[in-house]
Amino acid sequence: MELTVRSARRYVDEIPAPLAVVGVWGGELSEEGQKLDTKNRGALSRMLEELRFKGELGETLLVPLGKSFGLLFGLGRKRGVSLETLRKAGAKLVAEITRLGFREAVAETFLADKFGKKEASYALAEGALLGSYSFGKYKSNPEHKKLRLWLARSSGPAVDRAQVVAEAVNYARDLVNEPPNSLTPAELARRAQALEALGLQVEVWDEGRIQAEGLGSYYGVAQGSANPPRFIQVVYKPQGTPERVLALVGKGITFDTGGYSLKPNESMLTMKCDMAGAAAVLATMQAVAKLKPQLEVRAYVAAAENMISGQAYRVGDVLKSLSGKTVEVLNTDAEGRLTLADAITYADRQGADAIVELSTLTGACVIALGEKVAGLFSNDVRLGREVQEAAERGGEKVWPLPLEEEYREMLVSSVADLKNVHGRSRYAGAVIAGLFLSEFTEKPLVHLDIAGPAFTERPHALGPAGGTGFGVRTLVELLGV
Template sequence: MNITLKCAPVEQQSSHCLIVGVFEKRQPGPHAQALDKASGGVLQRILKQGDMDGKPGQTLMLHQLSGIKAERVLLVGCGKASEFDEKQYSKALSNAITAVNDSGARDAACYLTDLEVKDRSKAWNVRRAAELTHQALYRYQQTFSKKEKPDYPLGKLQLCVDDKALKSARIGLKIGEAIGKGASFTRELGNLPGNVCTPTYLANQAGKQLKGYDNMKVRVLNQKSIEELKMGAFLSVAKGSRQPPKLIVIEYQGTQKETRPYALIGKGVTFDAGGISIKPASAMDEMKYDMGGAAGVLGTMQAIGELQPPINVVAIIPACENLPDGNANKPGDVVTSMSGQTIEILNTDAEGRLILCDALTYSERFKPRSVIDTATLTGACIVALGNHPCGLLSNDQPLAEALLAAGQTSQDRAWQLPLWDEYQDQLKSNFADMANIGGREAGTITAACFLSRFTKKLKWAHLDIAGTAWKSGADKGSTGRPVPILTQYLLDQCGKKYQL
């Protein structure tokens, strides 16, 4: 997909398809009005016939309008003009790209990006449009015997803005493209089956996808190296699998080497059967996405490689499988983490925190400015928050607020939960320094409380993406989150350069 910017009056635009907005009560937006004038009032006559009202989700394709150079005009419902915010804009844009792609148009010019969106700039409009275009056009095909190839693929999209916004829109386009590509990489990894996307495959893909960036270095530590680091918690999870664990370490240097980096940690359980505490068979196939945190971190690193911000970033991904086996963890086992703290394993299906705690300890050697771990960690997070925001917990309130702000900007929102000391009591063990679960109550919070015991030297935040990284049902598949919020957070650390 070739996405470009253009500044041209809509009535003079030659394209296979023009995309313009119509608001509720059949009120054409400014670009639809211009087309209506150029066509001698054809658009108004069509709208009066009642084919569309302008409600969100509506689209109407028109062909060969007199006085207009373009072959097609797509009218897109934008809802109430007084309430046209980022939510309605995103819905209109997604519907438009899908409709144009289905129409057979090889190229299109979108004027939705030039509409006034409440509390947003035209540059943000462009950034969001580029991101949503990649999202709408993504198709998983890798494990099909026949690859689906559309007869008339949409290959070119022009995002149109007025000339005053053109300079900042270029930055918006660059950010949107980078996040869109990174999220597509994340989705592809998350959608792959567990027999393809093993820890070794994940490590190989990290090297393959990121090797093109000269200032990005990928190292993969094998089981022997992990043993030498004394990552007893991480290794205990991997014991039940024939697939060897990998510790993937990615370093991006965008500024002076001695500048302290920002650290990202992603949970990389490439298949989670629950271990001895085995999961129910229903929907267990979806546990291939338990490496959503790792995939999200890899997608974010690709976006950072594309954007080249002037910061340093380190990504750490512990990757393994969690399967039942004669050598697997057993309920009641006690393991020793890299930090030296001991853990009683009461439930082997609470394995994500076991691999993350050692990765958090490992991150200390980089002296990071902040550490964010992201993981499909708890079903309790889906119960508490559903599928809309990710859960956020942190030991540093300014870091938490920066992530909340990044979520609002990127529309990849988070919601903060408490990390109070009172919850720590639920992790008491009679046989070790702590248990790996804290009972049914507040499961997302006690999981973060467990991780917090390994972050005493760190400014740390935890993103639980169990409800946001994956969709179940008819649209089953990876979503590409949390690439937008993580990328936005990192860009926000660069000052005004990437602010839209």
């Protein structure tokens, strides 16, 4: 669906459109609804009363108003309403307008009096834009619907920012939803190189350069595939002296069979999403290029496939990482942490002041927190708090989990410096993975395990099944733009 959201300074009843949308909150017409009702001789209030319309969140009632229509849109109860309510309302609103067949509509900026014009405009526009997403690239006859939505008395800058962020989230969704035979490591690198058009610096290393630079842990994972790896670096530099240098690292396994520790078929069905961390990081760089924060932002993606062949790495292999530390492989399906170890070390050596890494890393985190919440691990309390607060502002759910030092002994190998899993025990799998990553930098590090919320097999409040673009909104908020 092609949605255009525009800001307008006038009231709903002053903007000519075939459909005018006003809110019903706590069972009562909003102030703008009352103005539209007065202009139409009480048509809205009569229908509201006659049909006993209570206005639960997303509930609608279409009312004829002469040559146009009014749509009463429920915002639910006054108690417990939040900006997340507005995001969901935006998505539901677009779905309902589209269902009714309108191509243009004007809606009031719901709850602007409660949250402020800027915040309400942003949340409503973002929800609408995220809710309108669809991925029909490989359909023979995809639906192509257009809608122009005006937000009355809204904040223009807030709507514009929502457009940039939603476009970035949907860019990440597109990457995750691509089939793995199309989105190989080389193709992901080409998508990253296209960001140069936005003024970003992009560098891509091929397999020869990766080996020559000593990224042995990463290359060990990649060596089994006929599709060679690509190490992707994207840099944004602000005008003037940056406030700090922030590195973003995203897991870029474009398909994960599990290697010789082969996954069952059911677990492999969604493994095209194992590059969701990379998608979020590259999408954030797209937003960064447009929003222009006053800090330097660098993105790193170690893109690879984890496949089986005569050249694939094996259980029992010992790999030498860029840091110099050696790693004994006890499970080839714990491949993401091996690629991320080298990417994190490289980000550290390039002068990052802090590193935020996103990865669909462990099923253990999904077991702990479910499909809606990401696990947050940090070796630095301040940075961890920054990321958690950014997630709250962005409407994404994360929960802090401990990097318990007493568990570090589980990573000690008898033949190498480390082992990539803690052996036969299934306890604390997500914590162990976070501890492994923390071995490869002394800089402030946040590891977000997004294995749960990065991909959904069912439609959700802000979009359809598939990639969710999780993490983009958190990172944009962290950048303070």
